[in-house]
Amino acid sequence: xxxxxxDTKDISVVVQGAVDKINxxxxxxxxxxxxxxxxxxxxxxxxxxxxxxxxxxxxxxxxPLVPNYNxxxxxxxxxxxxxxxxxxxxxxxxxxKTYTLKLRTDFFLKNADFINFYDSYEKRGECFKFxxxxxxxxxxxxxxxxxxxxxxxxxxxxxxxLFGLTDDLRDYFxxxxxxxxxxxxxxxxxxxxxxxxMTGRYSPEQYYCVExxxxxxxxxxxxxxxxxxxxxxxxxxxxxxxxxxxxxPNQAGIWSDKHDYGLRNFAxxxxxxxxxxxxxxxxxxYDAGFVNNYTxxxxxxxxxxxxxxxxxxxxxxxKERYRVLKFILRPVRPLVRIFLKRPLRLLRRFWDWCG
Numbered sequence: 001x002x003x004x005x006x007d008t009k010d011i012s013v014v015v016q017g018a019v020d021k022i023n024x025x026x027x028x029x030x031x032x033x034x035x036x037x038x039x040x041x042x043x044x045x046x047x048x049x050x051x052x053x054x055x056x057x058x059x060x061x062x063x064p065l066v067p068n069y070n071x072x073x074x075x076x077x078x079x080x081x082x083x084x085x086x087x088x089x090x091x092x093x094x095x096x097k098t099y100t101l102k103l104r105t106d107f108f109l110k111n112a113d114f115i116n117f118y119d120s121y122e123k124r125g126e127c128f129k130f131x132x133x134x135x136x137x138x139x140x141x142x143x144x145x146x147x148x149x150x151x152x153x154x155x156x157x158x159x160x161x162l163f164g165l166t167d168d169l170r171d172y173f174x175x176x177x178x179x180x181x182x183x184x185x186x187x188x189x190x191x192x193x194x195x196x197x198m199t200g201r202y203s204p205e206q207y208y209c210v211e212x213x214x215x216x217x218x219x220x221x222x223x224x225x226x227x228x229x230x231x232x233x234x235x236x237x238x239x240x241x242x243x244x245x246x247x248x249p250n251q252a253g254i255w256s257d258k259h260d261y262g263l264r265n266f267a268x269x270x271x272x273x274x275x276x277x278x279x280x281x282x283x284x285x286y287d288a289g290f291v292n293n294y295t296x297x298x299x300x301x302x303x304x305x306x307x308x309x310x311x312x313x314x315x316x317x318x319k320e321r322y323r324v325l326k327f328i329l330r331p332v333r334p335l336v337r338i339f340l341k342r343p344l345r346l347l348r349r350f351w352d353w354c355g
Contacts, residue, residue, distance in 0.1 A: 017104050023105065130216050141272075142246055153206070155236045194226075
C-alpha cells in the first residue's frame with residue numbers, strides 16, 4: 001500500500017517494551033492492518049513468552065533493570081531511561097527498510113495518516129540541521145514547560161512514537177550510552193525541579209535528546225534538568241523545530257487504552273508542543289506562506305477525536321482525580337493507620353465487650 005508516495009513495504013516498525021498479553025497483540029494487529037507488508041521488529045526482554053505474536057523479527061535483550069527506591073513514591077521503581085534505550089537500540093539494529101516507525105508495545109495504530117504529514121514541512125534552516133529529513137513525533141510529552149509548576153523543560157521531545165528515515169532514528173538513539181545516575185543524584189538547583197517526584201538527572205526524553213545534540217558537536221551547558229534558563233529554552237526550540245514534526249494524537253493516528261486520559265485531553269495539556277504551536281513556529285521561522293492542511297486529514301479540526309467504546313470524559317476525569325489524590329496521600333497512609341484505624345478498632349472491640 002502506498003501512502004503519500006511511501007510504500008508501506010519499505011517501513012520497519014520497532015515495537016519495543018514489555019509484552020502485554022492484551023495490548024501487544026492489538027498493537028501488532030493494527031500494524032498489519034494499516035501498514036501492510038511492513039517489517040515488524042519486536043524488541044523485548046529475555047524470558048518473555050512471544051508465542052502467537054505476529055512479528056517478523058524478535059529481539060530479546062537482557063533487562064537492565066536497576067531497582068531504585070523512590071521515597072516520594074514509597075516503592076521501588078525501574079530506571080526507564082536504560083530499559084527503553086536498550087530495547088530501541090537493539091530493535092533499530094535489526095531494521096532493514098528505508099523508513100522506521102518506533103512504537104511502544106502498549107500503543108496501537110488507528111490509521112496510517114501520520115505518513116501524510118511527512119513531506120508537509122520541507123523547509124528547514126541550515127543551523128542545527130541534524131537529521132537528513134524531519135522526524136515525526138507526538139505532541140504528548142513534547143514539552144516546553146512543566147504542567148506541574150510552569151518551569152521551562154528544554155530539550156524534551158516525546159519519545160514513544162517516532163517515524164522517519166531509519167538512518168535518522170539510528171542517529172537519534174544509537175551511540176547513546178546507558179545513564180548511570182540513580183536516585184542519589186544531587187541536583188544543581190534543587191528548588192527549580194520541574195517535577196517534584198523526579199529523581200534522575202534528566203527525564204528519559206531529555207536524556208536521549210541531550211546526548212543526541214552532544215554527538216553533533218554542540219556544547220551543552222545543561223548539567224541536569226534543573227539548569228534551565230530562557231536562553232536554553234530558545235536554544236532547544238531552534239533545534240527541535242528544525243528537526244521534528246509535532247503531531248497531535250489524532251493526527252498521528254495512535255491510541256493506548258492504558259494512557260487514554262492523556263491522549264483524550266491533549267488539547268488541555270499545558271506546556272506541550274502541539275501541532276498548532278509547531279505550525280505557528282514553522283511559519284514564523286521557515287515558511288511565511290505555509291498553509292495548514294490539518295483539516296484534510298481524517299479526524300481534522302482543532303479538538304481530538306475519541307475512539308468508540310471508551311469511558312466518557314467525566315468518568316476518565318473522576319478516575320484521574322482519584323489517582324492523583326491517592327498519590328498525594330500515599331506518604332500519610334501509615335500515619336492514618338496508626339493514629340486512626342487502630343484506635344477505632346480498639347474502641348469497637350471495647351464497645352462490643354461492653355455490650
